[in-house]
Amino acid sequence: MLIGQVTCRCCHGGALTLKLMLAINALEEIMPRGYDLHITSGYRCRKNNKKSGGVSDSEHLFGRAIDLYCPQLHILDLLYIALQISSFKGIGLYIDCKIPRLHLDVRSTTKQARWCKKNGVFVPFEEEAKQVLF
Ligand SMILES: [Zn+2]
Numbered sequence: 001m002l003i004g005q006v007t008c009r010c011c012h013g014g015a016l017t018l019k020l021m022l023a024i025n026a027l028e029e030i031m032p033r034g035y036d037l038h039i040t041s042g043y044r045c046r047k048n049n050k051k052s053g054g055v056s057d058s059e060h061l062f063g064r065a066i067d068l069y070c071p072q073l074h075i076l077d078l079l080y081i082a083l084q085i086s087s088f089k090g091i092g093l094y095i096d097c098k099i100p101r102l103h104l105d106v107r108s109t110t111k112q113a114r115w116c117k118k119n120g121v122f123v124p125f126e127e128e129a130k131q132v133l134f
C-alpha cells in the first residue's frame with residue numbers, strides 16, 4: 001500500500017508526472033504482499049525544495065521524483081527491489097538519517113544517476129550498495 005502525500009507538503013500544490021506514477025505502480029506490484037511504501041516527499045514547490053535542502057534543479061520540482069521507505073524492509077532490500085524498475089533513472093540512497101530512505105526519479109535522460117548520502121555527506125554509491133549490486 002502507498003502511504004503519504006505526493007503533493008507539496010507546504011502548499012498542497014503540484015502533481016506527479018504520469019511516467020513517475022507508472023513507475024511507482026510497477027514498484028508496488030513487485031513489492032512483497034502486505035508491505036507498505038511510505039512517501040516522505042513527492043512534488044515540491046521552490047520554497048519547500050529550498051527548505052528541504054533539495055538541489056536547485058531537483059527532480060521534485062517537476063513532479064518526477066519521490067522519496068520513500070518501507071517500514072517492513074531494510075533500506076538495502078528496498079533498493080534491490082527498486083533497481084529492478086528501469087524507468088527509475090535517478091536513485092539516491094539516504095542512510096544513517098533518522099529514517100533511511102530512497103530517492104527515486106524518472107529524469108528525462110538515458111544516463112543513470114546514483115548517489116548515496118550517509119551522515120550528511122556523499123559517499124560512493126557502489127560501496128554502500130555492494131550487498132545488493134554484486
Ligand atoms: Zn509548496
Ligand SMILES: [Zn+2]
Binds near residue numbers: 060066102104
Ligand atoms: Zn528526493
